[in-house]
Amino acid sequence: MSLHIEAKAGEIAESVLLPGDPLRAKYIAETFLENAKCYNNVRGMLGFTGTYKGNRVSVQGTGMGMPSAMIYIQELIEGYGAKNLIRIGTCGAIQEDVKIRDVIVAQAAATNSNIIRNSFPGYDFPQIANFDLLKKAYDTGTEKGLKLRVGNVLSSDLFYTDRQDEFVRLGKHGVLAVEMEAAGLYYLGAKFNVKALALLTVSDHIVTGEQTSAQERQTTFNDMIEVALETVRG
Numbered sequence: 001m002s003l004h005i006e007a008k009a010g011e012i013a014e015s016v017l018l019p020g021d022p023l024r025a026k027y028i029a030e031t032f033l034e035n036a037k038c039y040n041n042v043r044g045m046l047g048f049t050g051t052y053k054g055n056r057v058s059v060q061g062t063g064m065g066m067p068s069a070m071i072y073i074q075e076l077i078e079g080y081g082a083k084n085l086i087r088i089g090t091c092g093a094i095q096e097d098v099k100i101r102d103v104i105v106a107q108a109a110a111t112n113s114n115i116i117r118n119s120f121p122g123y124d125f126p127q128i129a130n131f132d133l134l135k136k137a138y139d140t141g142t143e144k145g146l147k148l149r150v151g152n153v154l155s156s157d158l159f160y161t162d163r164q165d166e167f168v169r170l171g172k173h174g175v176l177a178v179e180m181e182a183a184g185l186y187y188l189g190a191k192f193n194v195k196a197l198a199l200l201t202v203s204d205h206i207v208t209g210e211q212t213s214a215q216e217r218q219t220t221f222n223d224m225i226e227v228a229l230e231t232v233r234g
C-alpha cells in the first residue's frame, strides 16, 4: 500500500497503462482485460489489473497534469515495482498537418513546467521515450495499418492559457501536439531506470479549432489502447 494507491503487494502488474481519466481506466479494464480486478479507489483514481491475451497488465488513472500523474507514477514504480509504463492520453494538435484522430507516439516531450527544471537548475534535461517501447509501439501500430505520427510533444502545466500563440509557435518548431503529463512520465522513467512511453490521440486541433465527437474519440482511443496493450505483451 502506498499513500495514494491502496493495492496490496503483488496486485499491480509490471506493465501499467496510464490514462489521465480514471473512467478510461475502467473502460479499458471492462473492454479489453480478462478477470480484471479493481485495486484502487483512493480519491476515485481507479486502477485495475487483469490479463490481455494471457499477459498480466494494469491500468491506472493518473489525473490531469504532471503534479498528479507523477504521484501515481512514482508510487507505481517505488511501491509496486512497475517496469513498463505507457501513458495513453488525449492531446491538442498544434501543427496544421497533424490531424484530428491521429495517434502520436511521443518520442520526446518539451515542457514549460518548472518541475524538471528545478531538479537540474541550469540544465535542459531532455525528456525522451524508451526506445524499446517506442519501436514496439510503432511496429505494432504500423502492422495494424495505423499511420502513427512520431515526434516531439509539449507537456504543458496549463490547459487554459492566454498564451496559446506560444503553443502554435512550438508547432512551427516541429512539436506535434500539446498535453499535460508525458514529460513528467519520461523524467521519472529516467530517474528510476524504468521504461516509459506516451501514446496520444489527437482529440482537438488548436490551430483549426476542430474537435472529435465523443463517439469518434472512443474509436480512435481503441486503436491507441490496442497498440499499448500489444506493446507490453510479453
Ligand SMILES: O=P(O)(O)O[C@H]1O[C@H](CO)[C@@H](O)[C@H]1O
Binding pocket: 019, 020, 021, 063, 064, 065, 088, 089, 090, 091, 159, 179, 180, 181
Ligand atoms: O486525456 P488525458 O489522458 O487526461 O490527457 C489530456 O487531457 C487532460 C486535459 O483535458 C490532460 O490530462 C491532458 O494531458
Ligand SMILES: O=c1cc[nH]c(=O)[nH]1
Binding pocket: 090, 091, 092, 093, 159, 178, 179, 180, 203, 204, 206
Ligand atoms: O487541447 C488539448 C487536448 C487535450 N489535452 C490537452 O492538454 N490539450
